[in-house]
Amino acid sequence: MRMSFLSCAALAAAASLAHAAPDPVRIGMIEGLSGPFANAGAAVVRNLQLAIDNINAHGGVRLQDGRHPLMLLTFDNKQTVDESLIGLRQYADQKVSFIVQGNSSAVAAALVDGVEKHNQRMPAQRMLFLNYSAVDPSLTNEKCSFWHFRFDANSDMRMHALTEVIKNDASARRVFLIGQDYSFGQHLARVARAQLAQKRKDIAIVGDELHPIGKIKDFSPYAAKIRASGADTVITGNWGNDLTLLVKAARETGLPVKFYTFYGNGLGAPAAIGEAGVGKVRAVAEWHPNAGLPGSASDAFYQAFRKRYPRPEDDYVHLRMHLMIDMLARAIEKAGTADATSVARALEGAAVDNGFHQAVMRAADHQLLQPLYVSVMQKTADGAVRFDNEGSGYGFKTERYLSLNETALPTSCRMTRP
Structure with missing residues (x-):
């Protein structure tokens, strides 16, 4: 007995469904x-x-x-x-x-x-x-x-890592705080003051500035305020274009300060500050491209990323x-x-x-x-680092490594569980 066309189609459809890929x-x-x-x-x-x-x-x-x-x-x-x-x-x-x-x-x-x-x-x-x-x-x-x-x-953990380095930086005497005016930037200023007061009572906070997030096109007025304050060190949690434009203004106005940043190792910041940042711009992160030794698993991870995204502007x-x-x-x-x-x-x-x-x-x-690294900006041409950031010619070298136990801070969480 011959099977009808509809019966064949129904069986084919059922077989197709049976072998369909599971839902993503x-x-x-x-x-x-x-x-x-x-x-x-x-x-x-x-x-x-x-x-x-x-x-x-x-x-x-x-x-x-x-x-x-x-x-x-x-x-x-x-x-x-x-x-x-x-x-x-x-x-x-x-x-x-x-x-x-x-x-x-x-x-x-x-x-x-x-x-x-x-x-x-x-x-x-x-x-x-x-x-x-x-x-x-x-x-x-x-x-x-x-x-x-x-x-x-969290920002307390990141600031803890930065201030552990500042604690031993004898040249840091006058600190200017600058950040974006929303919950993160506001908290950052408070915790920077508290941690510096605990670790370096001799440091003076000579400026504390918050600016609208994502709206400032020219940071030169802020660079002028930093210069007028006599600051030798700037702490900022700025990210994205707000960080790039801030460090660009610092470079263009010749500000003789060190930057301790949360995100100064990418999104245009190294290229924006250039030679002026060598030995002066620091960033804190859970990892950076120069964290590992040649041939290490760290190197393999980074090189796999660069193979997938070879354009310098995609290197973050x-x-x-x-x-x-x-x-x-x-x-x-x-x-x-x-x-x-x-x-x-x-x-x-x-x-x-x-x-x-x-x-x-x-x-x-x-x-x-997790561990955190505080790294300092270096020039690849000097041989201090193997990998640069975003094709800028500048990369970051580990200055301080903090283990998982060193970065863990207490929590006040009282969680409601289902």
Whole structure:
């Protein structure tokens, strides 16, 4: 008996469905992809996509029904809270379980609140917020949430590392604080004062300036204030274009100061300050390209990134973002599900060791504990460093390494768990 065309088609369709690839695990990014901080958002996309591709190259995450690829979705929040919450609602409507963001602590605080409210309303469709850069300490202290995990050192930890170096810098006598006028910049000024008062009582704070975020096109008036103060050292948490333009103004006005920065090792800053920054500009980070020895796992990681993104302007590597994606994938496999609650529990206490960096997610507050490097700007032509940043001819050399135990600070988190 001959099978009908419809019967054959039905069997073919059923066979096709049986062998269809499992649904991807979607990761919804909410970040500024336009405007003054578009370069910072683009750097995040490059890092996350490479980390995801590395997971997918091995088949994705293994669950009971097979291997599921990871998929990155992006939403341009135009660096505003309102747009970020619109993005969060869109991802909720699409049933995206994992939200990632970092370039703004104000946005992160709003997302923590938004995810909390969503999870209360929709317990069967919970979401998890993974934060790769928003460093306001309150997010893992008084505002901590079971649904939020931070993979960057918070600003108190970063400032602790910087002030450990300043503590032994005898030439630092008069310090000028400058930052962006929002929660992160405001907190940074307070903690810098407190830590310097504890570690170097002889240091004078000769300036404390906050400026609108992302709106200043010419920082020369601020450079003039720094010069007039008689400062020999500047501490700043500025990032993105606000940092590039600040150090450019310092160079153009010939400011004879040292810069202790959170993010001075990329996004145009080394090229902007040039020769004037050699031995004077310092940055703090969980890792930098010259952190390892020749032939080390650290070198291999960096060279793989440069092979994927060979253009000098794309050379800004965030190790913490790769750790975040790796730890998420491992947590999904450990939980045996992409359910947000189960994955959150699997992330608590999770440890990672990639051969050159060790970290652990503290269960008490969901803060990743990891080493930090304070590095100083050097010229590659002098042979002091092997790798430069963004083709600038300037790279960074480790000046101080702080172990995981040295960077861990206490938490005041009192977490409510489901």
